[in-house]
Amino acid sequence: MITVNVNASKNYDVIIGENILSILPEKLENLFGRTKVMIVTDSTVHSLHYEKIKNILDGAGFENDVFVFPAGEKSKSKEVLFDLLETLAEKHYTKADVLVAFGGGVTGDLTGLAAALFLRGIHIVQVPTTLLSAVDSSVGGKTAVNLKAGKNLAGVFNQPELVLCDVTLLETLTEEIFADGMAEVIKYGVLADSDLFAKVENGNVKNNITEIISRCVEIKRDVVSQDEFDKGLRQLLNFGHTLGHAIEAESNFEIHHGTAVAMGMVMASEIAYRNNLTKENTSERIEKACRANNLETVCPYNTKMLAEYVVSDKKISGKTISFIIPEKIGKCTGVKLGVEEFVEMLGEN
């Protein structure tokens, strides 16, 4: 079991290990006393793992309820968010009670936002069940739902009070969804740790998964503790995401977040080298690492389609793009580009 402490606007532990779901009641009791617990989970995680968490809470005498929503990105919506808020109100939850986000990034983002809104703040614990949520979305406090105009457009920063990552829950992930998480792991390696990159670049990571997740969480912790509210440094975590978000949206979310990020990382490193923004060409090694971890890297869309998305996205979020590029494996920097300049660099294919 490994504990990483995050010191942001809330100070909290991220605990990672095998078969550690059983320590949830003890941790809840230490943090909040004997509260009521609302488990928020999607339909897939509900059918695979709900009995486990319920038995653990029942066994420890914690009163608990469950809110289940349909699995998938489409549930990161204002409708599901307000269903959850109404359910909390109907069941008379109070500020002393706790929401447990039991699932992947969709569950975590949705529950984190609901926790910030309900009674202007109710306790929130993240129990990630995908690799992506373990290494990324459960830590750092970004929460959101999607709007018609785009992803994550309605959200707040709301740090969790505990993250409990039981890696045995990841054993039921499909290869494809596990691979999505590996895109974010590879991202951390390119961003900040060439040793981590070397450890994962040939695939076969499952035996070391606790250590790999912990290292990713440490890297995220280091960034978030310096720039919790995304004013500068935290944008480095968006390596591969400018184009990744465009690819995800263009596919109507058929291409998962992680796969889109893998494609986005390869494209970003190629664009950076081709346009003399970097001296080293890292794209080949990044592409190989993604492929070794079962990630598709060839973007099915032409750059014109992606450029249109980036331009319309920037109409909402600002005039310049902070384009994150790898100087070398283990170090990224951000360059500010005008939207048109960025579109020109994308080139045509």
Ligand SMILES: NC(=O)c1ccc[n+]([C@@H]2O[C@H](COP(=O)([O-])OP(=O)(O)OC[C@H]3O[C@@H](n4cnc5c(N)ncnc54)[C@H](O)[C@@H]3O)[C@@H](O)[C@H]2O)c1
């Ligand atoms: N808040 C942040 O900082 C942050 C960072 C990165 C990504 N995100 C968001 O996270 C989301 C993507 O996260 P995700 O990939 O975890 O998506 P997800 O939550 O939709 O999970 C992916 C799929 O895996 C299934 N699943 C979850 N746990 C499982 C398990 N243990 N066994 C079998 N199946 C399981 C889910 O039911 C779902 O179908 C996106 O909405 C993205 O925007 C947020």
